[in-house]
Amino acid sequence: MLSAIEENYIKSIYKLLEAGHRPVSTNSLAEKMDIKAASATDMLKRLNEKLLIHYQKYQGVTLTEKGTHIALQIIRKHRLWEMFLVEKLNFTWDEVHDVAEQLEHIHSEKLIQELDRFLEYPRFDPHGEPIPSASLEMQYDQRTTLVNFKKGDHLRVTGVKDDSPLYLTYLDSIGIDLDTKIEILQLNEYDNTILISTNGRPANLISIQVAQNLIVKMD
Amino acid sequence: MLSAIEENYIKSIYKLLEAGHRPVSTNSLAEKMDIKAASATDMLKRLNEKLLIHYQKYQGVTLTEKGTHIALQIIRKHRLWEMFLVEKLNFTWDEVHDVAEQLEHIHSEKLIQELDRFLEYPRFDPHGEPIPSASLEMQYDQRTTLVNFKKGDHLRVTGVKDDSPLYLTYLDSIGIDLDTKIEILQLNEYDNTILISTNGRPANLISIQVAQNLIVKMD
DNA sequence: ATATTTTTTTAGACTAACCTAAAATAATGA
DNA sequence: TCATTATTTTAGGTTAGTCTAAAAAAATAT
Numbered sequence: 280m281l282s283a284i285e286e287n288y289i290k291s292i293y294k295l296l297e298a299g300h301r302p303v304s305t306n307s308l309a310e311k312m313d314i315k316a317a318s319a320t321d322m323l324k325r326l327n328e329k330l331l332i333h334y335q336k337y338q339g340v341t342l343t344e345k346g347t348h349i350a351l352q353i354i355r356k357h358r359l360w361e362m363f364l365v366e367k368l369n370f371t372w373d374e375v376h377d378v379a380e381q382l383e384h385i386h387s388e389k390l391i392q393e394l395d396r397f398l399e400y401p402r403f404d405p406h407g408e409p410i411p412s413a414s415l416e417m418q419y420d421q422r423t424t425l426v427n428f429k430k431g432d433h434l435r436v437t438g439v440k441d442d443s444p445l446y447l448t449y450l451d452s453i454g455i456d457l458d459t460k461i462e463i464l465q466l467n468e469y470d471n472t473i474l475i476s477t478n479g480r481p482a483n484l485i486s487i488q489v490a491q492n493l494i495v496k497m498d
Numbered sequence: 499m500l501s502a503i504e505e506n507y508i509k510s511i512y513k514l515l516e517a518g519h520r521p522v523s524t525n526s527l528a529e530k531m532d533i534k535a536a537s538a539t540d541m542l543k544r545l546n547e548k549l550l551i552h553y554q555k556y557q558g559v560t561l562t563e564k565g566t567h568i569a570l571q572i573i574r575k576h577r578l579w580e581m582f583l584v585e586k587l588n589f590t591w592d593e594v595h596d597v598a599e600q601l602e603h604i605h606s607e608k609l610i611q612e613l614d615r616f617l618e619y620p621r622f623d624p625h626g627e628p629i630p631s632a633s634l635e636m637q638y639d640q641r642t643t644l645v646n647f648k649k650g651d652h653l654r655v656t657g658v659k660d661d662s663p664l665y666l667t668y669l670d671s672i673g674i675d676l677d678t679k680i681e682i683l684q685l686n687e688y689d690n691t692i693l694i695s696t697n698g699r700p701a702n703l704i705s706i707q708v709a710q711n712l713i714v715k716m717d
Numbered sequence: 718a719t720a721t722t723t724t725t726t727t728a729g730a731c732t733a734a735c736c737t738a739a740a741a742t743a744a745t746g747a
Numbered sequence: 748t749c750a751t752t753a754t755t756t757t758a759g760g761t762t763a764g765t766c767t768a769a770a771a772a773a774a775t776a777t
Contacts, residue, residue, distance in 0.1 A: 284734070305755055318735050320756055337742060337755060368612035378606045387597045393587035503764070524725055537765055539726055556725060556772060723774070741756070
């Protein structure tokens with residue numbers, strides 16, 4: 280079983296990855312957690328041993344599948360508790376966070392299962408953030424950007440998360456526009472690049488940074 | 499703010515005092531907490547520094563007023579959470595303890611206040627144990643002395659509130675000592691005297707003043 | 718009253734999670 | 748390319764909470 284501190288590292292790494300840092304640097308992690316980089320390095324070595332993260336010195340960090348699963352469960356617990364505090368205990372939105380930060384580390388399967396039922400299976404927390412589901416399979420709900428799909432999936436572009444001219448110009452240069460059809464030809468685990476074809480045209484290799492900002496749906 | 503571990507020491511000391519160990523020995527504390535006596539000694543020194551316990555080497559330990567207050571707050575939280583788990587989350591009596599042991603260490607005044615309201619101010623937990631009130635002190639005194647029990651109750655002496663020689667000599671003269679069994683035979687509304695039997699021996703009539711200083715527990 | 722046993726404390730060591738300072742590596746830029 | 752700067756890691760130290768083994772104190776028994 281993980282300590283609350285280890286869980287917080289996993290959660291912070293997840294949030295930084297989600298925000299586009301890929302991989303997460305030791306410094307950004309240390310800054311987010313308000314600790315020194317040397318302390319982060321220590322912990323990263325240990326989490327790597329436990330197979331929760333991919334870490335090589337000087338190369339930054341990403342989460343393993345197991346690590347991602349744990350991160351999502353912690354966020355699930357956090358958001359369910361926030362829901363409970365606001366809906367049942369008269370907390371206001373700005374009051375919930377500190378308490379939920381403590382409650383998210385309580386270990387009990389049954390507790391969360393029953394809390395979910397008690398709250399009538401909410402899908403969003405009081406701030407409107409989606410509540411990850413208990414099982415990984417149902418996580419499809421969250422799958423909105425290109426990075427969340429797998430080899431062979433046929434998708435269609437429905438929007439972008441970054442609307443800077445730089446990004447849009449780049450998309451245009453590789454033939455991606457709103458409504459463009461995309462097929463995932465290959466996922467490269469090594470550098471997280473993705474090989475795609477657009478509207479049936481020749482293959483294009485895109486980086487994780489580009490993929491993360493491309494909102495798509497199953498086609 | 500105390501760590502969960504420090505809180506557990508305080509709680510264990512309180513429970514041992516309540517069960518009649520006065521003062522609590524290092525060994526009994528270590529045994530209850532499933533740690534070695536040397537570890538307990540270390541912690542006792544620290545809690546003594548923090549003015550939560552009275553401790554002198556080789557002399558055992560009792561709680562200060564502050565320590566007692568903290569112990570009761572932890573027990574209050576524990577029992578309120580147990581109530582919540584059983585009443586709202588379909589936990590059975592035997593399932594609640596481990597989870598409540600974790601929840602009792604969450605720090606938030608508002609959380610407990612609101613949980614209490616949400617549960618409609620319960621006075622006993624699912625096992626029938628009294629839930630200490632938020633505005634302590636009185637709770638400790640009132641729930642545990644002889645005057646708060648009713649006809650037919652079987653009790654056992656766990657301590658006294660007045661340790662003057664006068665009082666102790668009197669108790670001795672009517673056959674009351676630590677660990678003496680007491681049964682309440684009759685409560686006289688007229689003059690508040692109480693008819694009791696001690697260790698099954700012939701009846702004794704005691705005054706309200708005597709009863710108020712006799713700390714007992716259900717037997 | 719003294720010897721034996723039990724209890725408690727001290728001394729020294731370990732782990733997790735942090736720190737600072739210095740060294741190693743990577744990134745930047747002239 | 749090479750020097751400078753920024754990032755990351757290593758080395759060594761700290762605190763909380765635990766441990767074992769040995770010493771000290773208290774309790775018990777002869």
